Amino acid sequence: MMPAVTAWRSRLSVRLFVILLLTNVVIGGSIYMFISHSMDRGFAEYLEQTQQERIELISSDLVSAYAAEGNWDWMKSRRNWGRIVHSQAPPDRFEMPPGANINRPQDYMLRDTRGQRLNGPPRPIPGMQFKDLILDGEKIGELGYLPVSEFLRRGKDQYLERQSRNLATIILSSTFASLLAAAGIAWWLGHRVRDLASGASRLSSGDYATRLPVRGRDELSRLAGDFNALAQTLETNRDSRQRWVSDISHELRTPLAVLKGEIEAMQDGIRPMSQDSLGSLEQEVDALNRLVSDLRLLAQSDAGTLEAWREPLELDAQLSDSLDDLRGWLEDSGLQLETDIQLPLRVQGDMQRLHQLWSNLASNTRAYTDSPGKLKVSLLREAAAPGDGAGHPGWAVVRWEDSSPGVPEAELAHLTERLYRVENSRNRSSGGSGLGLSIASALVSAHDGQLVPGQSSLGGLRWDIRLPLLST
Numbered sequence: 001m002m003p004a005v006t007a008w009r010s011r012l013s014v015r016l017f018v019i020l021l022l023t024n025v026v027i028g029g030s031i032y033m034f035i036s037h038s039m040d041r042g043f044a045e046y047l048e049q050t051q052q053e054r055i056e057l058i059s060s061d062l063v064s065a066y067a068a069e070g071n072w073d074w075m076k077s078r079r080n081w082g083r084i085v086h087s088q089a090p091p092d093r094f095e096m097p098p099g100a101n102i103n104r105p106q107d108y109m110l111r112d113t114r115g116q117r118l119n120g121p122p123r124p125i126p127g128m129q130f131k132d133l134i135l136d137g138e139k140i141g142e143l144g145y146l147p148v149s150e151f152l153r154r155g156k157d158q159y160l161e162r163q164s165r166n167l168a169t170i171i172l173s174s175t176f177a178s179l180l181a182a183a184g185i186a187w188w189l190g191h192r193v194r195d196l197a198s199g200a201s202r203l204s205s206g207d208y209a210t211r212l213p214v215r216g217r218d219e220l221s222r223l224a225g226d227f228n229a230l231a232q233t234l235e236t237n238r239d240s241r242q243r244w245v246s247d248i249s250h251e252l253r254t255p256l257a258v259l260k261g262e263i264e265a266m267q268d269g270i271r272p273m274s275q276d277s278l279g280s281l282e283q284e285v286d287a288l289n290r291l292v293s294d295l296r297l298l299a300q301s302d303a304g305t306l307e308a309w310r311e312p313l314e315l316d317a318q319l320s321d322s323l324d325d326l327r328g329w330l331e332d333s334g335l336q337l338e339t340d341i342q343l344p345l346r347v348q349g350d351m352q353r354l355h356q357l358w359s360n361l362a363s364n365t366r367a368y369t370d371s372p373g374k375l376k377v378s379l380l381r382e383a384a385a386p387g388d389g390a391g392h393p394g395w396a397v398v399r400w401e402d403s404s405p406g407v408p409e410a411e412l413a414h415l416t417e418r419l420y421r422v423e424n425s426r427n428r429s430s431g432g433s434g435l436g437l438s439i440a441s442a443l444v445s446a447h448d449g450q451l452v453p454g455q456s457s458l459g460g461l462r463w464d465i466r467l468p469l470l471s472t
Contacts, residue, residue: 024178334371
């Protein structure tokens with residue numbers, strides 16, 4: 001039972017609920033206390049102003065009555081005294097706290113010049129203040145009254161108790177409303193976070209087919225979208241790895257099977273151990289050695305350790321020399337080589353790695369282009385795009401185009417995947433190892449370049465090899 005309770009308390013939604021609830025209570029209480037304090041000050045100032053005006057009016061009425069009567073005998077009547085005090089009562093613009101009523105006659109006192117009581121309480125109330133009544137420059141008596149502070153002090157306890165009840169009512173109402181709002185927000189957010197946590201748990205256990213629903217356009221929705229992209233990438237990488245292992249096993253098994261068959265044939269006397277037989281064995285060993293070298297190069301590229309000793313070089317001259325070396329080899333396969341290399345462009349490159357790049361592309365053209373066919377290689381210059389960054393010198397573009405057959409548009413993005421072939425056949429005589437274009441992509445990346453596939457104007461495949469120009 002205890003682990004369940006602990007788990008419940010540690011849930012994000014519960015913590016969020018408590019935080020929102022406390023925050024709302026504190027804010028609500030602070031707002032109420034501020035408003036209450038402001039209203040109390042305004043109420044006290046109103047009472048003081050009203051009382052001063054009332055004292056002036058009562059004093060004026062008393063002086064006028066004295067002047068008319070000539071003495072205070074008429075004021076000894078409680079009825080007359082009450083009539084004068086009540087006649088100047090202010091309107092009730094505020095709800096008075098208990099004991100803060102400034103309209104009661106018993107809270108006022110009238111004395112003559114000798115200090116003898118004429119009306120009001122039998123003796124002065126503690127804290128009472130007196131105002132002289134002046135007629136024609138002479139003092140004719142005194143009007144006693146209680147200041148506002150005394151009124152408020154008299155009803156302080158009852159007033160505070162009522163205010164406390166009001167405050168408790170407001171806080172409880174605010175707490176209940178906050179409780180509902182916090183519960184709704186905590187449930188909504190906690191539900192979505194639990195979905196993310198559940199998906200992450202399934203993903204970590206190897207279920208790469210896990211996908212989360214993307215609802216809305218907020219940060220959690222973008223996080224769910226990123227999660228789905230991550231899951232898709234992991235699923236693709238797993239499938240690629242499985243195909244990679246399967247294809248590598250196939251590629252290694254084929255030359256090994258040929259080697260084993262020929263060696264057994266020579267051991268059984270079926271084939272003589274001649275120069276031709278040894279030459280056939282050497283070809284299979286060379287094929288294995290090329291495959292292992294290709295795999296090693298790709299492994300170095302993945303690890304970021306592919307060596308490329310780059311230095312400033314003339315790309316036009318290097319490309320022309322490499323194509324001259326490959327021309328006869330291509331023509332032997334019925335492929336005509338056409339070049340358009342006139343621009344003098346300088347790049348930062350490794351001459352051997354670039355030669356390896358052109359050789360790999362030529363091997364791919366020779367393997368997949370119908371004979372008789374054509375290969376056209378052009379050298380272009382391309383200005384830097386806004387996305388390339390300020391100060392980018394632009395690009396040297398080697399356009400590599402061959403004749404039919406072409407490649408379907410949907411297949412172009414997969415051509416540089418390792419061991420990928422457009423056709424399903426695994427015939428090595430037509431399909432090759434499937435690593436040539438992957439190696440070409442790795443070599444271009446080692447030169448900070450881009451390898452972009454497309455449809456050739458000759459009816460086959462086009463490659464744009466984009467290499468950054470050397471800054472002058």
